[in-house]
Amino acid sequence: MKGIVTVNHKHKKVNISFKKGILTFPMVEKALLNVKRYLDKNYQILVEGYFAGKRYSREIKAFLFALEILGQKEKIIFVDKACYRKSERKKIRAKVEKLYEKGKKVRELSKRFKIPEKTIYRWIKKSKS
Numbered sequence: 001m002k003g004i005v006t007v008n009h010k011h012k013k014v015n016i017s018f019k020k021g022i023l024t025f026p027m028v029e030k031a032l033l034n035v036k037r038y039l040d041k042n043y044q045i046l047v048e049g050y051f052a053g054k055r056y057s058r059e060i061k062a063f064l065f066a067l068e069i070l071g072q073k074e075k076i077i078f079v080d081k082a083c084y085r086k087s088e089r090k091k092i093r094a095k096v097e098k099l100y101e102k103g104k105k106v107r108e109l110s111k112r113f114k115i116p117e118k119t120i121y122r123w124i125k126k127s128k129s
Helices: 025-034 036-040 058-069 086-101 106-113 117-128
Strands: 004-008 013-022 044-050 076-080
Touching (some): 025 036, 086 106
Antiparallel strands (some): 004 013
């Protein structure tokens, strides 16, 4: 899977965004090799994607550690796109289902919990069956 690369020359930043799937080191490695020329020009690289669980994979942790030792930690930043962890989603889902049963509208719940309406409809549909 390829990341979508956007470059902001004015602020010297490169954004690599992975849309789907869990972010793995081989994916990051391939993407960083494609933007290596910007690293050489002292650009900051922002890598966005979905990480498995609360922590980075061992490979990405080792990579970040190597950057820190070299004094380059600020050059490459990883951002997890997942808004909530699995345990948090379970709690929110229970609240959403309870509030929906009490008569709250899907749009209102979507805004309140910052969750897409489509997700709330899916949760409600599953809870009814």
